[in-house]
Amino acid sequence: MDDWLIAIIKVVCIWVWVLLIAVVMTWVERRGAGLIQDRPGPNRAGPWGLFQPLADGIKLFTKEEIIPTKARKILYILGPLLFSLPAFSAYAVVPFGDKIILGGKEIILQVSDVNIGFLFILAIGSMGVYGVILGGWGSTNKYSILGGLRSTAQMVSYEVPLGLALLAIVFVYGTFSLRDISLAQQGTFLGFLPNWGIFKQPLGFILFIVAAYAEANRVPFDLPEAESEIVSGYHTEYGSMRLGLYLFGEYVNLVTISGVIVALYFGSWHMPYIDLGAYLGPISWGIVSFCIFFLKVSFFLWMFVWVRWTLPRFRYDQVMGLGWRGLIPLALFNIFITALFIQLTV
Template identity: 45%
Template sequence: MLEILLRFLLVLAIAQIPLLLVPLLVWAERRVSAWIQHRSGPNRVGPFGLLQPVADAVKLLFKEDIVPERAARGLYVLAPMVSLFAVLVVWAVIPIGDRIVLAGHELPLQIADVSIGILFFLALAPLEVVALSMAGWGSGSKYPLLGALRAGAQMLSYEVVLALAVLAVVVAAGSLRGAGIVENQAGWLWGFLPNWNLLRQPLTALLFVIAMVAEANRLPFDLPEAEPELVGGYHTEYSSMKFALFFMAEYASMVALCGLFTTLFLGGWTLPWTAVGGAAPALLPALLGVAVFLAKVLALLFGFIWLRWTLPRLRFLDLLRLSWRQLIPLALVNLVAVALLSMVL
């Protein structure tokens, strides 16, 4: 009984991570953008403006909740919920740490350690597109529809790249479990470098990063919501908490994708040259492992923000061309090469 209770609490705690990171990210985005553009950014609410996201949330809560007259009501209301659901559910298969011992029970630091975890992630992530399509269609107006169309084409194109990149890692590791892939990255490369997939398969990592940015709808690939062209894309007609849900889903999906990248390429919770993550599942090392994992994710998130304020947006056709003409062939070649190499080595 105690074990079930502990496990339940642990799962609850892990599930909060992306949600807790969202306000931090919102704040960081505004501060970093300000820093890049030599502005001050939000600095009135709380120290360094840290409470700004709270203020934002309060403001959104009290806004009027509008449903446009031409909207298909069911779809319109459901869309933001499906969107956030799709993002949060994939977080379940990402291991944020090794095992932990609580009150004599050994528990995995992961919501669900399923044998086909990576497949789970790839299967459920595209639900996000369905949600965007529901929003675009359900709003019953033009810009959301265009945004949703773009989202559909973009995600279909980049989902392939993402899956092919993931597949290359899976082939090399021989496991579909997140934890299995992390364990596969233990040890050393040439004796002194960490045996991370980032170093073993740099091309795969690059492909994954590009596809990841496209999947998260972030600049330079944020065509579905491109403000100058489409006002706001699929969420143009949304207000109040429904808009907030979309907003949270977008940031939470960044967190989930960064978590996946950390698992696949950065050795998950392990810290090279130290004992963190390798040893017995005592309480402190396990927590340290979680901290390492989170640190890696935060670093990646910083990269995301940096990218957004540095690079200009692509044209839509260029975006699709990039995927179909360059990235997919490259990813296929990469996959075959990795498969052959891992057969030889």
């Protein structure tokens, strides 16, 4: 019974938490754009415009829902749902802290420590593409279809380097579970480097982050919704909360991706060089580990914003070229090197 209760509390908490970050991200994105572009950004609703996401939410919810007459209704309605549901569920296997001991019970700060964590993320992540392609197809709009096609090609292509980069991580740590990998990143190796994934897999990290940006449809890979070319891509015909689900799902994806990056490559909840867990009590360590994890995640969330307002956009064929001719051979090379290294040292 307790386990059930704890699980439900964890699900609700993490769900609300991820939603909250996504909401705040919409604000950070726009204020960040203002910061980078020498302008204030939204600053009317509340202090520093903090209530802007709220206002946007109210607007999206109260807007009239319009379904284009020629749209394929079922697909059209299904699209945003299929896009946002996987986005919300992917965070389930990503940790958000070490563990906390309450009333003698050890609670790990992760919704569920599945021993195939990676595969779950990859599988759920690729579900999102159905939402995009169905939305694009169901809208019966040429721009939407173009956006959907671009997105499909891009997501399918970039899943390969993403998976291959993750595979190298599995070689290094010998497990699929994100919690186990996180735990293994404590301490140092070679005497001075933190035991983090990025130092063991530098090339893998670059491959992963590039592929992750492409998976998240972020600049410079935001072709599926390239405003100047295909209006808004797959969500051209969407309005009200259906559009909101698409936009929201994207931000939730960002949170998930940042979480995965931190858990795999940036030492999860560990501070470099210091093992805080040894000095703090079980409850305070739980909170501190969560804070450390969250700080790292925030940095990567900010990086998404930063990159978005800095780089121009690729062209469709260039994205494909980069994926197939650049990232995949590199990822294979990375696997080869990793395997060789492990073979020689172990």
